[in-house]
Amino acid sequence: MTTTFITGANKSLGLETARRLVEAGHTVLLGARDRERGRAAAKALGARFVQIDVTDDASVRAAATDVAAREGTIDVLVNNAGVLGKVGPVEDYTAADMSAVLDVNVVGIVRVTHAFLPLLRTSPNPVIVNVSSGMGSFGMTQDPARIESQYALPLYCASKAAVTMLTTQYAKELKDVKVNAADPGQTATDFTGGLGHSVADGAESIVTLATIGPDGPTGQFVDRSGNLPW
Incomplete structure (x- = not known):
């Protein structure tokens, strides 16, 4: 049985990923900051809710301790939690605005990965999936x-460029773990104001990377069609 922990999984892409992986036979640990919404989502899917705020060191440590006590291991970590951040005239952006986005989208991945890596390393096929975006690709945003x-x-684009680079660097360093980045593409969520393809289509790349076998790739950036330019 594959045990998968997903952050930001009480709605949108995280929730759809959780649903798909439950259907695929994974034991899904549905991580969310909001206890009420997280519990409701987990109950609806047949997953287990784990409270986690990726911006809070103590919350992340507590989540890892909870999983260590209950499951004792995880096979897949999906770093999905993310924020869009401030949108508007660039002259209105402040350092605090940038810090808030980075704290969730980038530093949050480091916090969670650091806390859960010991649990991942007890798995025979440990996998990390970082949810990035084509909006962080130099090639795609200039095409x-x-x-x-x-x-x-x-703010968002800079943070996702950092996520993708962080993924490639972790893949180089973590020889015993497969680390990849997924681009959901323009998906109809609250981030896009409902524009784009379905959440089911957006989750395809995440689910694909979360279900790779021992011979699967590492250090890759993919969408549902294949590898993407950096």
Whole structure:
């Protein structure tokens, strides 16, 4: 039985990923900051709720301790929790605005990965999936043929570029763990104001990477169609 922990899993892409992996036979630990919403989502899916705030060291440590006591291991970690951050004229952005986005989207991944890595290393096939975005790709945001080139989201884009680079560097360092980044693409969520393809389509790349076998890739950035440019 594969045990999978997903952050930010009480709604949207995280919830759909949890649903798909439960259907695939995984034991899913549904991580969420909001206890009421997290418990309701976990109950609806047949998952177990674990409270976690990826911006809080104590909360992340407590979540890892909880999983260590209950499951004793995880096979897959999906770092899905993320925020869009402030949107508007660039002259209005402050350092505090940038720090808030990075704390969730980038530093949160480091916090959670650090806390859960000992549990992952008890698995025969440990896997980390970081949910990134084509909005963090230099190639895609500069290609007029791509939808990503039509938007300017400095805070979010910078954070997702960091997520993808962090993924490749972790993949180099963690020889015993497969570490990949998933791009859901433009998905109809609250981030996009309902624009884009379905959440089911958006979750495809995440689910694919969460279910790779011992011979699966590492250090890759993929969407549901395949590898993407950096």
